[in-house]
Amino acid sequence: MRQRPRGDSRGILDPGRLLREVRFRRHLPAESLRPWVEHYWLIDWELSAPFEQRVVPHPAVNVVFRRDDDGPESGEVAGVGRDLFRITLNGTGRVSGVQFRPGGFHPFWRRAVSELTGRSVPLPAGRLTQPDVPVGAGTFPGAPTSAAGDDERCLALDALLTAWQPEPDPMAEEAVRLAEAIRTDRTVLRVDDFAARHDVAVRRLQRLFLEYVGVGPKWVIRRYRLQEAVEQAAGGPLSWADLAADLGYSDQAHLVRDFTAVAGVSPAAYARSVS
Template identity: 70%
Template sequence: MRQQPRGDSRGILDPRRLLRDVRFRRRLPAAALRPYVEHYWLIDWELAEPFEQRVLPHPAVNVVFQRGGDGRETAEVAGVGRELFRITLTGTGGVSGVQFRPGGFRPFWRRPVAGLTGGRRPLAAGVVAGRRPCAGTDDERCAALDDLLLAWGPRPDPSTVEAMALAEEIRVDRGVLRVDDLARRHGTTTRRLQRLFLDQVGVGPKWVIRRYRVQEAIEQAAGGPVDWAALAGDLGYADQAHLVREFTAAIGISPTAYARSLSRPASVR
């Protein structure tokens, strides 16, 4: 079992600016929740000027609590986002979020997760039940999230376990490039994997493969100079042009333009 949350910046555009301009940290949930929850993410800000953050979402559901400058909290379930997510933070506020593992929200939701994909909906007041996950110290906020999720009473099944394992395999193994290859590796069919992922994860396995590969390309670009032709081959693209097209479609600018944007002074962003 993990003892620390993941430290990568996959999906976060311009992670250095995020860490500079707001307080961002990750925490692990209670041990009983770790089979389902990737991490909690906490953000607090006190800004003199608006701050825009862009994220290319993971193939995962998030539950998000936000505290505004007036102290009021809102709560919502965010399904897997297909498009680039943008949010502009102003003034003072905070967020406490739960990023589930791909497939990990199904035991809490208890119905096909594809119904949430691409959308956001308010979390029922009865689920929150007076808890305030954006109030107090980090430990208190995480304890409130633990309490809420444990009270929700997740109901796992073998399909959930299988979907989470397959999604994790896609994330960590660059050799997973095609759905039919993944199906053969596990002695099943592409159609069954499609049904399984839509029900448990919310998107199909091909989408998960491509999203993780684009996220890795973004992370590589943020880390320094990149040999794009070599990276395209490593990530399973037919050639550099295919990577460039998919990267550009995902975040709106080309890989080289994104890499250049990271080196500009903050005043000209």
């Protein structure tokens, strides 16, 4: 099991500017939560001018707590986002977020995660669940953005998620394992090939991902490969035709269309903007 949070910036557009404008860091959750939770992400800011951050979302659910200036804390469950995520930060504030592993939110939600895809659900103060989840399963002892330091904020998130009483689920474990295989193996380009490699029927794989991840396996494959394209575009000159072939595209034009649709700008324009 991972001993430190991932250090890549995959999915973050112009990560250099993000790190210049705000304090961004990741921490691992308590060990008992790591089978389901990728990491905690904390952001603090004190800005003299508005700052917009754009993110190509991972195929993952996030639970997010935010406090602006001295206002009240708000919380939400954010399902898998299909479109480019944009947020504008002003003044001072802080966020304490939980990024679940793809497939890892189901033991907490206990329903089809596809219900959340493309939308967010507000969290009423003091409750972290929907009405049909057992009473008391979602109460949390403290506001995660109010704690003084990173350790205290992470402990508040640990307590919050533990109070949700996640239930062991072999199907969730399988979904997490398969989604991780797609993320880490860039040779995964087609659903049928991937299903055969892991000895699972295509139809079962599709049902598993919709129930536990929130989107189908084809979407997950394409999203991870596009995130690789975004990451490489920021790294310097490259051959778009070669990259298209590496990522399983039939031609360069197809990659450019998908890249532009998900990132909001063409590959060439994005590369120029971060160079």
